[in-house]
Amino acid sequence: MIRVAGRGSKLSLIQMEIAIKALKEVVKDDFEIKVIRTRGDSEVERPLYELGGKGLFEAEVNRAVLRGEADIAVHSLKDIPAQLSEGLVIAMVTERLDPRDAVVSKVGFGIRELPAGSRVGTSSLRRRGFALAVRRDIEILPTRGNVDTRLRKLYGGEFDALIMAMAGLYRLGVSGYSVVPISLEDMPPAPGQGIIAVVARRDSPLLPYLRRASHAETSAAAAAERAFLEESGAGCHVPLGGVALVDGDRLTFMAGAVGVDGDGKIMVTEESPLHDAEEAGRRAARSIMARAREEGLNLY
Numbered sequence: 001m002i003r004v005a006g007r008g009s010k011l012s013l014i015q016m017e018i019a020i021k022a023l024k025e026v027v028k029d030d031f032e033i034k035v036i037r038t039r040g041d042s043e044v045e046r047p048l049y050e051l052g053g054k055g056l057f058e059a060e061v062n063r064a065v066l067r068g069e070a071d072i073a074v075h076s077l078k079d080i081p082a083q084l085s086e087g088l089v090i091a092m093v094t095e096r097l098d099p100r101d102a103v104v105s106k107v108g109f110g111i112r113e114l115p116a117g118s119r120v121g122t123s124s125l126r127r128r129g130f131a132l133a134v135r136r137d138i139e140i141l142p143t144r145g146n147v148d149t150r151l152r153k154l155y156g157g158e159f160d161a162l163i164m165a166m167a168g169l170y171r172l173g174v175s176g177y178s179v180v181p182i183s184l185e186d187m188p189p190a191p192g193q194g195i196i197a198v199v200a201r202r203d204s205p206l207l208p209y210l211r212r213a214s215h216a217e218t219s220a221a222a223a224a225e226r227a228f229l230e231e232s233g234a235g236c237h238v239p240l241g242g243v244a245l246v247d248g249d250r251l252t253f254m255a256g257a258v259g260v261d262g263d264g265k266i267m268v269t270e271e272s273p274l275h276d277a278e279e280a281g282r283r284a285a286r287s288i289m290a291r292a293r294e295e296g297l298n299l300y
């Protein structure tokens with residue numbers, strides 16, 4: 001029996017099912033889902049960065065693996081902070097879905113079509129900064145809670161639009177709303193967005209299976225984006241995005257930074273051979289930070 005830990009949100013449960021399905025291709029065993037109730041789940045109304053930031057829920061789920069109460073934990077890769085708990089590794093990823101963010105509304109607006117003065121919900125400083133860089137005339141309002149809660153607020157008229165990840169909307173099968181993607185150039189995604197990650201103990205006997213079940217191309221992108229995250233110190237406090245695009249044996253890393261009010265946007269791209277994925281991510285982080293220093297963009 002393989003015990004799989006994750007949060008109890010609908011998206012988390014779906015992600016656990018996706019990871020288990022991929023693992024079943026290489027392991028003949030039964031799987032048991034263990035839902036970990038986290039402190040974050042009961043404090044949904046406060047912005048994430050007030051609660052202690054990214055990684056809070058993940059750390060609680062990972063503790064079940066560290067304590068031996070579960071064999072693996074399933075997360076959205078983008079929710080795992082640069083510094084993973086001691087003793088754990090990201091051992092597997094599933095095939096990435098569209099890494100872009102999207103404008104979700106009732107009436108089909110893209111970021112450039114939103115009427116002036118639109119109230120747009122997001123608590124991410126990255127989404128706020130890049131959205132304002134394109135549209136200084138919209139209003140960004142904080143919102144939290146799981147995807148369903150946010151959609152209910154959109155339906156109820158509290159917002160004219162939301163900015164959310166394409167991948168989450170797709171995996172949840174959200175319908176009845178218009179979803180218009182925002183280009184990678186307009187809004188570089190959070191490192192790891194659209195990728196599901198499986199975490200295990202460094203000494204887990206499952207490691208060879210997890211590695212074999214991992215999606216190769218996604219794994220290279222994940223390595224590059226984790227290296228970017230580590231080198232840049234990006235987290236939810238920093239309006240910084242970066243994504244690795246894999247094309248055959250080449251990898252292109254596209255990264256961006258912006259002020260939280262939409263000023264001073266910087267974009268860089270770096271290329272590397274696929275086997276040097278991490279190097280492209282690190283280089284992109286270094287050139288973004290050098291440019292930010294030169295141009296007086298305050299990222300922290």
Ligand SMILES: NCc1[nH]cc(CCC(=O)O)c1CC(=O)O
Binds near residue numbers: 077164166193
């Ligand atoms: N921060 C919440 C979160 N974590 C993962 C996803 C779904 C997208 C993904 O798997 O990367 C979402 C929702 C969102 O950002 O809209």
